[in-house]
Amino acid sequence: xxxxxxxxxxxxxxxxxxxxxxxxxxxxxxxxxxxxxxxxxxxxxxxxxxxxxxxxxxxxxxxxxxxxxxxxxxxxxxxxxxxxxxxxxxxxxxxxxxxxxxxxxxxxxxxxxxxxxxxxxxxxxxxxxxxxxxxxxxxxxxxxxxxxxxxxxxxxxxxxxxxxxxxxxxxxxxxxxxxxxxxxxxxxxxxxxxxxxxxxx
Amino acid sequence: xxxxxxxxxxxxxxxxxxxxxxxxxxxxxxxxxxxxxxxxxxxxxxxxxxxxxxxxxxxxxxxxxxxxxxxxxxxxxxxxxxxxxxxxxxxxxxxxxxxxxxxxxxxxxxxxxxxxxxxxxxxxxxxxxxxxxxxxxxxxxxxxxxxxxxxxxxxxxxxxxxxxxxxxxxxxxxxxx
Numbered sequence: 001x002x003x004x005x006x007x008x009x010x011x012x013x014x015x016x017x018x019x020x021x022x023x024x025x026x027x028x029x030x031x032x033x034x035x036x037x038x039x040x041x042x043x044x045x046x047x048x049x050x051x052x053x054x055x056x057x058x059x060x061x062x063x064x065x066x067x068x069x070x071x072x073x074x075x076x077x078x079x080x081x082x083x084x085x086x087x088x089x090x091x092x093x094x095x096x097x098x099x100x101x102x103x104x105x106x107x108x109x110x111x112x113x114x115x116x117x118x119x120x121x122x123x124x125x126x127x128x129x130x131x132x133x134x135x136x137x138x139x140x141x142x143x144x145x146x147x148x149x150x151x152x153x154x155x156x157x158x159x160x161x162x163x164x165x166x167x168x169x170x171x172x173x174x175x176x177x178x179x180x181x182x183x184x185x186x187x188x189x190x191x192x193x194x195x196x197x198x199x200x201x
Numbered sequence: 202x203x204x205x206x207x208x209x210x211x212x213x214x215x216x217x218x219x220x221x222x223x224x225x226x227x228x229x230x231x232x233x234x235x236x237x238x239x240x241x242x243x244x245x246x247x248x249x250x251x252x253x254x255x256x257x258x259x260x261x262x263x264x265x266x267x268x269x270x271x272x273x274x275x276x277x278x279x280x281x282x283x284x285x286x287x288x289x290x291x292x293x294x295x296x297x298x299x300x301x302x303x304x305x306x307x308x309x310x311x312x313x314x315x316x317x318x319x320x321x322x323x324x325x326x327x328x329x330x331x332x333x334x335x336x337x338x339x340x341x342x343x344x345x346x347x348x349x350x351x352x353x354x355x356x357x358x359x360x361x362x363x364x365x366x367x368x369x370x371x372x373x374x375x376x377x378x
Contacts, residue, residue, distance in 0.1 A: 036259065066300075067297075069313075070293075070296070070297060070300055071293070072222070073221075073312070073313050073316055074221075074289070074292060074293050074296060075217065075218050075219055075220045075221050075289045075292065075293075076217065076220055076223070076262070076286070076289030076290060076292075076293055077220070077223045077224070077260030077261070077262045077286075078222065078223060078260075079260060080260055080262075080286065080290070081289075081290075081293045084290055084293050084294065084297070085293070085297050088294065088297055088298075093294070096290075096294060100286065100290055104259075104260075104263075104282070104286065106258075106259070107257070107258055107259020107260065107263055108259075108263065108266055108278075108282060110257055110258055110259065111253075111254070111257045111259065111263050111266055111267050111270075112266070112270060112275070112278060114253050114256070114257050114267070115250075115253065115266075115267050115270040115271060115278070116270075118249065118250070118253050118271075119271070122246075122249065125374075125378075126371065126374045126375075127249070128245065128249060128336075129370055129373075129374045129378070130367050130370045130371050130374065131248070131249045131252035131253065132248065132252070132335055132336060132337075132341055132370070133252075133340075133341065133344055133366045133367065133369070133370035134252035134253075134255060134256055134363055134366055134367055134370075135248050135249075135251050135252035135255070135331055135335050135341075136335070136337070136341040136342070136344040136345040136348070136366070137255070137344055137345070137348040137362055137363055137366040138251060138252060138254075138255030138331070138363075139328045139331050139332060139345050139348075139349075140344070140345045140346065140347070140348025140349035140350075140351070140352060141255070141348060141349070141352050141359055141362075142225050142228070142324060142327055142328045142331075143325070143328050143345070143349040143353075144348075144349045144350075144351075144352035144353040145222070145225060145324060145352075146321055146324040146325050146328070147349070147353055148353065149222075149317055149320060149321045149324070150321055152317070153317060153318060153321070154314065158318075159314075159317065159318035160318070162318035162319060162322065163318040163319070163321040163322040163325075164322065165322065166318070166319055166321075166322025166323060166326070167321075167322040167323075167325045167326050167329075170229050170230070170322065170323060170326040171229055171322070171325060171326030171327075171329040171330070172329070174229075174233055174237075176230065176233075177216070177219060177227065177229065177230035177233075177323070178215050178216075178219065178230075181219050181319060181323070184319045184322075185315065185316065185319055188315040188316070188318050188319050189311050189312050189314075189315030189316070190311075190315070191315065192310075192311040192312075192314035192315035193307065193308065193311035193315070195314075196307050196310060196311055196314070197307070200307070
């Protein structure tokens, strides 16, 4: 008898029923603890893919990519969001909670150690000088991220106008971020929807 | 002490929902709130902690835990960590289930496209906030521009760059100062 694959929706996201065999929560915990502990730099999503798609086979490629896109668009740390999405898929709300906690524990422990070290060393001038250089490198990284997002914006005036207005109000004028974003996000989505409609007609 | 824990929660919980793309988008408001509004940190401390968070593994949003630790010790770190993760996680949880029930629609695409320009503005504002807080001289500007070019044009890992910068600055400090 041929095993019939359940019908896969085009979206890849509708397949959020748990896998045939129930994944133990301890597997979810250890997998994401391992990923959280070895997540240096931007390679986290690649590690998650290797562990959950290739090794554990908790979800297929399509479902992973859908979760990946969602985790990038929504607020929160992208790898943590992706862990939540996968935990939710394999074990529901409990799985999502376990995945997020396991992802954060190692990084939280390391940053506590670094915060402690900073307190001990903050009396020395060399600490501030070295950290000044590291902060400059960090700002460089931030700028490169911003430039990459700019390069992907549609070549229309509305996205650029929105970006500039947000930068001027929050960055230069130091208006509080929450109200600015609460106004800018709906306007920006409306403009994108309008532009999309024009493109379709 | 309790006042500070509550204050940390009030600073970070709303920013959690604005942390598009992680911690970089909310750095400007974290600086403004913790330094200018609440006076929890000096500009020097903020710039130092930003640097420490960039040198640490894990998500950049953990700068919240680091600031919490500096302001109110371990419980400050814990409260800030919860405040920065729980609201966004609840939102992701809710939208993940909404998302499954709807196919790719023009509205979904518009939401994706509409968030990007706002995030861009916030990211550049965050870069400016750190520059304002830090003591920036010609050496730091040069470091910033070289690193931005490296990260934009190559696939070099951030930790290699951060460690190299720290080592070079360490040497410069002992030779020239």
